[in-house]
Amino acid sequence: MINNQIESHARELSLKSILENYEKVADKATKSKLTYQEYLVLLLEMEVKRKLENSTNTKLIKSKFPFTKTIDEFDFTFQPNLPEKEIIRLSSLSFIEEKSNAIFLGPPGVGKTHLSVGLGVKACLARYRVLFVTLKKLLEELYIAQIEGTLAEKLLFYSRLHLLIIDELGYMPITKLHANLLFQLVSARYEKGAIILTSNYVFDDWGQVFEDTVVAGAIVDGLIHHSSVFYINGSSYRLKDKIKRG
Ligand code: ADP
Ligand code: MG
Numbered sequence: 001m002i003n004n005q006i007e008s009h010a011r012e013l014s015l016k017s018i019l020e021n022y023e024k025v026a027d028k029a030t031k032s033k034l035t036y037q038e039y040l041v042l043l044l045e046m047e048v049k050r051k052l053e054n055s056t057n058t059k060l061i062k063s064k065f066p067f068t069k070t071i072d073e074f075d076f077t078f079q080p081n082l083p084e085k086e087i088i089r090l091s092s093l094s095f096i097e098e099k100s101n102a103i104f105l106g107p108p109g110v111g112k113t114h115l116s117v118g119l120g121v122k123a124c125l126a127r128y129r130v131l132f133v134t135l136k137k138l139l140e141e142l143y144i145a146q147i148e149g150t151l152a153e154k155l156l157f158y159s160r161l162h163l164l165i166i167d168e169l170g171y172m173p174i175t176k177l178h179a180n181l182l183f184q185l186v187s188a189r190y191e192k193g194a195i196i197l198t199s200n201y202v203f204d205d206w207g208q209v210f211e212d213t214v215v216a217g218a219i220v221d222g223l224i225h226h227s228s229v230f231y232i233n234g235s236s237y238r239l240k241d242k243i244k245r246g
Helices: 002-012 016-031 036-063 084-090 112-125 135-148 151-159 176-189 203-209 213-224 237-244
Strands: 101-105 130-134 163-169 194-199 227-231
Touching: 002 016, 016 036, 036 112, 036 130, 084 227, 101 112, 101 213, 112 130, 112 163, 112 194, 130 135, 135 151, 135 163, 135 176, 151 176, 176 213, 203 213, 213 227
Parallel strands: 101 194, 101 227, 130 163, 163 194
Antiparallel strands: none
16 A cells, blocks of 8 residues: 555656665665665665666767767777877867867777767766767758758757767868868867767878868867867777787
């Protein structure tokens, strides 16, 4: 009878953890002679933990990382020229508060995406709004929004994120039209939110990626004004074992 009441209230309030655990914890409370308050604290703690875990998982899913890797999993000894201290400083996430950017440049396989995801996951756990997107997908989305007349809303959506990770600049040529959209996005986020960008081209070679070098220059200016730039020029981690095996 009393159990029915507890269960129906817990259901009504979506207290899943309490619903699942109240009986078990009540037994424990009786055995350990817990006070009513102590019993209630135990149950509430379980509920809070579940809610936090759920919201973190939702955040991770919403952020659309291609995989989940952490900065701890990054082997800095494999990239001796990458300043580990600076990456650790970034992972304190003050760059998000400062609304500044981080740019990882280097050939394929050196860990650009890994580092971006690692920082992104950290930001998610710190409850920031984060989104990971490849430049290709981002430009497609902006282009469609422009055609549909919803570009302003789309730009607003992107400018509200605390951290936007744009992966893989350089894997396809950027037309003048696309470059303009990217410029609008970078401008919309300027000093409003942080960007992490990765590219397999160093800035000097961005002229090869962009059809319009003037817009390319404006985008670079907007990005690097407040930013940490990392040139990772070591070997590909993907080939690590192959190299070892000779
Ligand atoms: P990039 O984006 O530069 O092409 P990735 O970040 O995708 O490279 O790295 C390729 C793979 O190698 C990923 O699985 C990544 O986790 C791993 N990797 C790259 N560099 C390191 C490193 N220094 N320590 C640990 N794993 C690494
Ligand atoms: Mg990558």
